[in-house]
Amino acid sequence: MSTYKLIYFDLRGKGELARLILTYQGQEYEDSRFSMDQWPEIKPKMPFGQVPVLEVDGKMFSESVAINNFLARKFGLYGSTDFEMVEVDQVVGITQDMWKVIVDWVHENDETKKAALQKENEEKNFPKYLDFFEKILKTNDTGFYVGNQLSYADLAVFDALDIEVPDSVVDRFPLVKANRERVRTNDKLKDYIASRKEATV
Template identity: 50%
Template sequence: MPSYKLKYFESKGRAEMCRLLFAMAGQEYEDIRYSQETWAAEKNNTPFGQLPVLEIDGQQYGQSIAIINFLAREFGLHGQTNLEQLQVDQVMGIVQDIYTHLLKLFFEKDKAKQVAIHEENNKTHYPKYLGFFEAILKKNGGEFYVGQKISLADIAVFDTLDGKIDDSIVEGFPLVKTNREKVRKNEKIAQWLDKRPKTAH
């Protein structure tokens, strides 16, 4: 089996989806976390001067989406057919649309603008995208986004909803809420959620 090391900051961020995939697969790996101080010394040793980085048998690879997709394929969580893989990628595209709005809020420094962005996200953007998720779940039978078991699509939506979007918004989408709880209660995911380091983000 390959030797894996996942390198990221002391936060969930763009690495948490990878950690959830490792947990779901029951795959051992080294979870390396950098503070801002230790990252400064390590930055020039990474492929693109940014995190996350996945190291496989000593070889480093960058770009979060590439890493996530690789791990999902390696662990059989990216769909069983080309059509299922397309369906997974479709959900991932919506997740990235949500992140566009999340990051806009994250990088805005003006307090008044932060409030305006937050209100617009909650009123307009997030309900729209959760509506897309609800429709996909309904079309697929209500339990999972793709196929009849947990895939990257379910894990990605779970991670996106985890502390990033108000629960009051999720309440309006019962299938999305039920799917989130199904992922949360998966034995391997639950074990990771219970033991993972407590971080603000």
């Protein structure tokens, strides 16, 4: 039986999707969180000086995408056919594009520029990506992004929407909204989701 340890800041950010995958699977793991003040001490101990890091049986792995892909494959959440796998990758790729605009907003220190980026995200960027998701859900017609059961794709979109996308934007896309609620109320996830801290990138 393998042992898992996820090392990340005490916030959601780039570590949360791995937590969601592990929680959905019912896999026990050590959720090793630390504060910003502790980071200078921890950073030199990480493989590439960054987090999240997943430790499996004492072996450390870095890069959030690699970690999430590994866990999704390991626990059967990556689709059951080659076509489903590329469909999962397609959805996850869109969420990564969303993360880019979110991170640009987070890292902007000029308040005027930050406000402009937020306006652009809410009026242009987020609706564009959610429209992609809506079309995928409509085409698949199962309530899930890929196949007929919850997968890595659903968890990745839930995670991306959960950070800075206002409900007023999500409400315009009924299939996306319904899928998000399906994830939020999943028996394997609902207690963990309900007990989390407020979202922080």
